[in-house]
Amino acid sequence: MVSVDVPVALLGYGTVGAAVHRLLEESADEIERATGHRLRVTRALVQDTSKDRGFSPTPGVLTDDIGDILGDPSIQVVAEVMCGVDPAGGYVLELLRSGRPVVTANKQLVARRGTELFEAAAAGGVQLRFEASVCAAIPVIKVLRESLVVTNVHRVLGIVNGTTNFILSAMEDGRSYADALAEAQRLGFAEADPTEDVGGLDAAAKTAILATVAFGSRVPLDWVEVEGIEGVTLDHVVAARALDMHVKLIGRATLVGDRVDVRVGPAFVDGHHPLAAVEGAFNAVMLHGDAIREITLEGPGAGGIETASAVVADMVSVVGTTGTGFLQNDPVWRTLERLPPGELASPFYLRLEVEDRAGVLARIAQELASEGVSVAQLVQQQAEGRAVLHVVTHEAPSGRVDAALAAIRALPEARGESTAMPVISGRGVAGLGWA
Known part of the structure; x- marks a missing residue:
């Protein structure tokens, strides 16, 4: 088989972007054997081209001009690994409309602007993949969209934020919330400003994406009722232990007839429940459906190399499928109403x-x-x-x-x-x- 050279570009070259580049180079032979394609990073968008990188690209790869990517017709696949909704959203829309498939790890972008992104992908006849936006290395999106496409999933439960799960696990060992958060920051599990994690906003975006894919209906981020873990105390942890339970931040999406309820908040989880045993910075998602009863997927849900592995897997899927591939279609195929707040x-x-x-x-x-x-x-x-x-x-x-x-x-x-x-x-x- 003659190898096909595939020039690719990265939007962002921080921890995840550098890890994506390294995996593409280190796994080039395996990718070529599996797909007949050799993915080669030719451009990477950064803010500062002079900054030292964890994995240094060859000269000429880094650029601070998005035009170098948008205007290069040789680039066939783009991975978006930036932070925030803007300007990343505008860049992705332009790429999709120009006929370039995009892989993204940006949960807020997919949760907030999914409708227009999928419309642009359909108009451009290309794929938009987003596995890394939810649980990094855990392939829950692929399982939902492909393996379970006809199982009528009606409930999703998940520990989808490793930072909060680490903090709550540390509190079970007797640490206060403040001490557990400081330890998470010291180990790199929490940002200097942990608001998005401990306030439940990160988990809310991920749960909205999971609900959209699982139920085949657009679930806007503002449908998600959100409560963080700032109010969880050692008193709650001790009370849970006395009841053979564990306090966890849980994302829940429930299909009730033709209505949807989505929420994120701390919960008392039965010690015999599969999610109770998920400790530290790990993630887990439990899917309930008519044909499967329940399936639990567990693994590392964050980290540069873990997220990069999901990005690379999506890129390989793009080049390894013919035409627009299965994931070209918008996962939304029906319209569901929101269950009125307070009814679940x-x-x-x-x-x-x-x-x-x-x-x-x-x-x-x-x-x-x-x-x-x-x-x-x-x-x-x-x-x-x-x-x-x-x-x-x-x-x-x-x-x-x-x-x-x-x-x-x-x-x-x-x-x-x-x-x-x-x-x-x-x-x-x-x-x-x-x-």
Whole structure:
């Protein structure tokens, strides 16, 4: 077989971009044997061409002028590994419209501008691939779009942010939130400004992408209800352990009839659930469907080389398929409505701090009952003139739980902060022994 030379370009040459270039060179022979193509980086867009790089390209590869890529008809595939929505979005749109396939690792770009990106890819007759935008080396997009295309996936659960999972795992070892975050930053798992990770925004973008692909319907990022882990304390971690649970930041996408609910937030995860065992900076995604029951994919979800491996795999898929390939088509094929906020039902864990005196427990029970929230288990602890109530509810709509919690916070007997977290378990409250 005669090898086909494929000039490629990179938008961005930081940690991921340099790793992509290195993998393409180190794996060139394997890629050629598998596809008959030899991918060769000829251009890489950077802000500063004089900056030292982890993997130095040959002279002339680096450029700070996007025109050197847009105007070069020899470039056949482009990998976008920049940060942010702009100017990356404009560059990708131009490339797709000009008939160049693009591989991207940019979750915010895909989540926020997916509609116009796929329209541009269709108009240009080329592929847009985005495996690396969700869980780096874990091939969940490929599995959803190809292997499970007819399985009617109706629920996606995921630990899709390694930074927050590392922090919560460290808190299980007794570290405070602040200490765990500092350790994550020292080890390079968290940025100097960790807001996007700990605030749940990173996980929200990834969950919106997963929901879009899994359900075949555009799920806008603003549909995702988001709560970060800033409010998680060691008290929550200790309470979870007492219930044989673990606190995790969970992305959830649920298909309810012809409506979709998507949310990200901390949850109490049953110790027997597959996601409970995911520790450190690892990611995992669980898919539920009619034909598969459940499948869990787990692995490193971040890191330069891990993300680069997914980018390279997508580039190989582009050159290894004929025509526009399977992934040319927009994954959206139907229109679903958003499930009204507050309607998705779940068991909940409530942590309530109240004045320790007669009649308070009855007031709490009354507020819960008035919203139709049934208590499955209640444990009371004494704490310096206060009572800390640990309540596990039967399944209830989140809006009803939020309303009951607001009423409890407004009681004159309320002390401290009262919080609620959903409980995730495949066994249900009865199976957990709380009914």
